[in-house]
Amino acid sequence: MTAPDFQTAVIGAGPGGLAAAVKLKQAGLRDFVVLERADDVGGSWHENTYPGLGVDIPAIAYQYSFARKADWSRMFPYGAEVKEYHRDIANRFGLYPHIKFGTEVVREEWDDTHHYWKLITDSGAVITARFLISAVGAFVRPKEEAGIPGRTDYRGKYQRPSSWDHDWDHAGKRVAIIGTGASAVQIIPSIAPEVASLTVFQRTPVWSIPKPDFVMPEFGKRIMAVPGLQAAVHGFALVFVDLALRLAVGAPVGPTKKVLTRFDAITIKAYERYLRLVVDDSETRRKLTPNFGVIAKRPTMSNGYLRAYNRANVTLVTDPIETITARGIKTRTDGEREFDMIILATGYEVFSDPETYRPGTILGSNGFDLGKFYNEEGLQAYESVSVHGLPNRWTLVGPYSWTGSGWHAFVEMTADHAVRAITEGLRRGARVVEIRRDAMDAYHRKVYRRNEPVRFYFNELNGHVPTYYRNSQGDSTYLRPSGFYEAQRGNRKFPLDDYSYRTTA
Incomplete structure (x- = not known):
């Protein structure tokens, strides 16, 4: 049977793609490729260079747990420094040899015969991989049409x-x-x-509130370099975010x-x-x-x-x-x-809108079409990561994703989910790893039920205001109705048997 070009393909070399690549290497899964449409890593931090660009959360919460940086120049760094941080990650972890730049994936097709993904690029080339991690991110593509005539x-x-x-x-x-x-x-x-x-x-x-930004003094950098301190401060802040989210939905x-x-x-x-x-x-x-x-x-x-x-x-x-x-x-x-x-x-087309998923662009087993499924049945995915009908595929920013943390913390946990499922599939000798439909449905019922206060807030209390927190289907699939730590446990300790593992289709 024909072997794929790579064991694993990752789409996107932004924060999510870099996290996935590092996690794959740490798990010993070195046969992977990262497909990136731009000419360098960083995602939005590479593509966006507009005047005044910077992060809107403190740097301590906008970095990977496996690569904390103590010498940020500001409390809220500017875009160029954030971009350089991601370039440093790619260099430090040896990711550049795995990345194909100038390669935009325009269609994903599951091959039911060979049990791998065929990724069709904008040049017409086809790249195949047994496993696929979509790290496209939250803001998928700029809105080309502003909805304004002329x-x-x-x-x-x-x-x-x-x-x-x-x-x-x-x-x-x-x-x-x-x-x-x-x-x-x-x-x-x-x-x-x-x-x-x-x-x-x-x-x-x-809403625009004051930004407590300042140049980081040298003594501040030295304090942030104390082993474990940044992790403790960030974790302490997440506890309060966690409690607020739990109270809101619980x-x-x-x-x-x-x-x-x-x-x-x-x-x-x-x-x-x-x-x-x-x-x-x-x-x-x-x-x-x-x-x-x-x-x-x-x-x-x-x-x-x-x-x-x-x-x-x-x-x-x-x-x-x-x-x-x-x-x-x-x-x-x-x-x-x-x-x-x-x-x-x-603005952008965002991951929480059904229209973002074009029919005919992500095609799974037995004719499953993700764009058609999302537009007809609503956005849903097990732990925000995997969808029945798309075997061997995980997305790092999916329905009901955001937990109030920085994106780096979130994509780390979803990357861990994908790598854990891939590793277990390989351990069992499986060619096909797919979330069971009953597990996905049970998870979605729970999430949808717990999301009722969120839907009230965006649909009723603030239904008059346009917001990407409420999509065209009247659902609020941007936010995850749970605390950060619950989401972390769900992605890192999900029951392995919620997936099916098949040696043949």
Whole structure:
């Protein structure tokens, strides 16, 4: 029988792909390849280089447990340093020889005859592997279509956070930015002092709280280098996150709904008072005031975003955009404004949306189509990682993934899940390792039941606000309704017999 090119293939060399590669090597599974569409490792931290790019959680929580870094230059590092951290991981663990750059997988097909995966790349090449780990990540691809008419009519310069052209000088130019999400919150205060004018087109306001950022002093770096200290501090913080999540999903639904409703009302009032302290103009403050809860959309942290609106050259527009024109942007009531550059900060297709999974692109056994399954039956996966119908395949960021931790901590545990299942399959001499349908269904019933308070929060209490925490099916598959440590146990100590192991199909 034909042997595959590799024992294991990993799709993506971002934080998840690097974690999977390290875990495979640590398990002694060295026959693997990492397929990466870009020309270096890091994922979003390689592709995104826009002005002001940085992490929005402390560095101590944004790193691997197996490669803690004590000498971060800041409490919240900038993007270039985070990218270099991932490059260092690839070098330190000898991953570069395993990586094929410039290789984008456009279709995954399970071969029922040979019991391996055929990965079709954008060049038409086919790479085969017995086992497959998808490490595509949470933000799968930038939204090419912003949903605004006339996008192709514009004759000025477009910029996107995911592909910033640093050769184009925006100094002294008339600039527009569409969107006020996480990337826009970083871009706006970074370029506002440099441009002639900056017009921000806002559909929905964003929560933006102060960022306790500072340059890390040398004595701080020495303290962080004390063996075990970073792990202890990070673990202590995760305990509080864990308790909050457990309380939110473990308490009786009725009282939880009342607490969430009251929590939103109090925090919205508090944010209104905060805005009065930092934003001078009352009309601008009104536009920046959210009418939804602090976690209904992804909250942001910035010391400069709100204050940027105090500048004379920064204007906030909430009048809906009617069309993009050849010279600029026309809104519904205010007419056309001309711009030299338009920044499309309109977001990504995310892993929790069924539309992200295109039918015909991930094909499993007996004609199983993941895109069709997710769009018809909703997103679901055993421990967020494996789906019945896709044998020998695991995804590191799947339905009901995020547990409130940094992504590195999460993809480590899901990588451990995949490697544990692969190792057990090899130990049993199995060619096919597949999660049992009854195990997946039982897990999904439990998760869906426990997710009721989360659905209430996003669908009812904050159903009026667009958010990627609620998908088009009305489900909140971004968040995992459990604590971090429960998720960790579930992925590292799942019952091995929840999988089936077959020597032949």
